[in-house]
Amino acid sequence: MGQALQQAVAVVVLLGVLFGLCVWFGSLAPDPTVGAYPDASDIGPSPAEYVGTDVEIGGRVVATDPVVIELSYGTASRRVTVTDVSHPVAEGDTLRVFGTVRESGAVRATNSFAVSPAGALYTYSISFLAGLWVLARLATQWRFDPARGLVRRTTPRRPVRWLRRRFAHEEVTDSDA
Amino acid sequence: MPDLLSHALIAYALATALSWRLRWLSPAYVTVAMAGAFVPDLVKISLVVDSDVAATALGIPFEWSALHTLGGSAVSVAVGVVLVTDRERRRVAALLGMGAASHLLADAFLLNPSGRSYAVLWPISRLHPPTPGLYLSTDPEPTVVAALVALGVFVVSRIRDRTGGQE
Numbered sequence: 001m002g003q004a005l006q007q008a009v010a011v012v013v014l015l016g017v018l019f020g021l022c023v024w025f026g027s028l029a030p031d032p033t034v035g036a037y038p039d040a041s042d043i044g045p046s047p048a049e050y051v052g053t054d055v056e057i058g059g060r061v062v063a064t065d066p067v068v069i070e071l072s073y074g075t076a077s078r079r080v081t082v083t084d085v086s087h088p089v090a091e092g093d094t095l096r097v098f099g100t101v102r103e104s105g106a107v108r109a110t111n112s113f114a115v116s117p118a119g120a121l122y123t124y125s126i127s128f129l130a131g132l133w134v135l136a137r138l139a140t141q142w143r144f145d146p147a148r149g150l151v152r153r154t155t156p157r158r159p160v161r162w163l164r165r166r167f168a169h170e171e172v173t174d175s176d177a
Numbered sequence: 178m179p180d181l182l183s184h185a186l187i188a189y190a191l192a193t194a195l196s197w198r199l200r201w202l203s204p205a206y207v208t209v210a211m212a213g214a215f216v217p218d219l220v221k222i223s224l225v226v227d228s229d230v231a232a233t234a235l236g237i238p239f240e241w242s243a244l245h246t247l248g249g250s251a252v253s254v255a256v257g258v259v260l261v262t263d264r265e266r267r268r269v270a271a272l273l274g275m276g277a278a279s280h281l282l283a284d285a286f287l288l289n290p291s292g293r294s295y296a297v298l299w300p301i302s303r304l305h306p307p308t309p310g311l312y313l314s315t316d317p318e319p320t321v322v323a324a325l326v327a328l329g330v331f332v333v334s335r336i337r338d339r340t341g342g343q344e
Contacts, residue, residue, distance in 0.1 A: 003263070010259040017252050018244065021300070025246070026228065026238030028303065035293030035305030041229050056291045074229030098290035111290045119315025126320065127181035134185055134211045141205035148262040152205050 007149055043101060044073025047080075050101045057107065058096040061089050061114070069095050081106040089114045180314060181215060186323035187283060188214035188276040190330040197337060201268070209269050213276020216253045217284070220245040245284070246299040250277040283319075286311040 030038040037056040043049075059069035059080070067082045067089055082097055083106055089095055093116055099109040140157040142150050192210035196202035223241040232239035243249040254273045261269045285294045288310035296303050312319045 007259050011256055014252055014256045014259065018249065018256075021243040021249050021252065022228075022239050022241055023237055025243035025249075025299065026232055026240035028240075031303065034296075034303045035291065035307075036296065036303060037291055037293075054291075056289070058290075074227060074233060096290045098292070109290075111292070113288070113290060113313075115313060115315050119313070122317060123180045123315050130180070130182035130185045131215070133182075134208065134215065137204075137208040138212060141208050145262065149259075150261040150265075152265060156205065 002147070003149070004147055037098070040071050041073045044071055044076065044078060047078075047101060047105050051103055052100065054098065054100055054110070055107065056096075056098050058094055061091050061093045061095050064089055064091060067095065069097075082109055082112065083107070084109045085112050087112075087114065090116070092117050094120070180320060181218060183320045183323040184214040184218070184276075184280045184283065185211045186320070186327040187279050190323070190327045191275060191279055192272060193327075193330045193334050196334070206268060206272055209272040210276040212257070213254065213273035214280045216257070216273065216277040217245045217250045217280045219253055220249075242295070243299070245281075246296055247281065248300045250281060253277070288313050 028036070030036050030042055032054060037054055038050055039055065040057050040059070043055050043057065057069075057071055057080070059071045059077075062068050062070050062079065067085045068079050069082055071078050071080045081104075082095065082099065083102075084099070085095070085097075086109075093114040095112060095114050097107060097109045097112040099107040099112070101107055136159070140159060141153055143153055145151045188210040189207060192202065192207040196207065220241050222244075228240045228242070231241075244253060251274070254270065254277055257273050258266050258270045281297050285297050285306060286309055287294070289295075289308055291305075292307060292310065293305040294308035295305055297306065298304065
C-alpha cells in the first residue's frame with residue numbers, strides 16, 4: 001500500500017474515532033457531582049424535569065426588568081426569566097448564569113456575569129487574525145507533497161522577497177518546488 | 178485563554194523558549210506548536226453545525242465538546258501527525274501535543290458561573306475541576322499578557338542568535 005493511501009486510510013479511521021468520541025460525550029447525562037451541570041440543551045426542551053436543580057445556562061438578554069434571556073437549544077429557543085442577578089445587564093449582552101430552576105420555570109441565579117456584544121466581536125476578529133498568521137507560517141515553512149504528505153521546506157519561503165522578485169520579473173528560485 | 182491569538186502566542190513562547198535547549202527546533206517546528214494550540218478549538222465547528230442539530234439529524238446523541246478534551250485533542254493531533262511525512266512524525270506529535278495541552282490548560286482557568294471548569298481530562302476522568310476564573314474568553318488582558326511574554330521570548334531568541342546561542 002502506498003504511503004499516500006495509508007495516510008488517507010489512517011485519517012478516515014481517526015475521523016471515525018473522533019465521531020465516536022462525540023457520540024459518547026453526547027450520551028453522558030449531566031452529573032453535578034463531577035461539576036457537569038445540566039445546560040441549555042438539557043433544560044431547554046423539558047424545564048419541568050429540572051425544578052429544584054442547579055443548572056448552568058447562558059443566553060442573550062432580551063429584557064432587563066425582570067431579566068429575561070433567550071435560551072437556545074438546537075434550532076429551538078425559549079425565554080427564561082433570571083432572578084437575583086446582582087449586577088446591571090443591558091439588552092443584547094450575553095448573560096451566563098449558574099442557578100436553580102424554580103417551579104415557575106424562572107432560574108434564580110447564584111452566580112452570573114454578563115458579556116457585551118463588543119467582547120464577542122473582539123474575540124472573533126482577533127482569532128481570525130491569529131488563524132491567518134499561523135496559516136501563513138505553515139504555508140511558507142511547510143509544503144504538501146502528494147506522495148509523502150506535509151514536508152518541511154529546507155528553505156522557508158519569504159513571501160515579501162518572493163513577491164518583489166516576481167514583480168521585478170526576476171527569476172524566482174525555490175529549491176523546494 | 179480564549180481567543181486564538183492568546184493560544185497561538187502562548188505556544189509560540191513555549192516552543193521558542195524550548196528551542197534554546199533543542200537545536201533542531203527551528204521556526205518551522207514552532208509553527209507546528211502554534212497549530213497544535215488551535216486543535217482543541219476544532220470544537221468551534223459547533224458554530225456552524227450545532228451539537229443538538231447534529232444529534233437530531235443523526236438520530237443519536239452527539240456533542241462536539243468531546244473535541245475540547247484530552248481525548249478528543251489527542252485524536253485530532255494524531256490526524257495532524259498522520260498528515261506529515263514519516264520522518265517528521267515524532268517531533269510533530271510532540272509539538273502539536275504541547276500546543277494542544279497548553280490550550281486545554283489555559284482554558285481550564287476560564288471564568289465559569291458554576292466555578293467549575295470543563296471535563297479537561299475526559300475520557301480519563303469526567304471531573305470538571307474548579308476553575309480560578311482568571312479571565313473571560315472576551316477579555317483583551319490575557320492577549321496583552323501573552324503578547325508581552327511572546328515578545329520577550331522573541332527578543333531573547335534574537336539576542337541568542339546573534340551571540341551564537343552562548344549562555
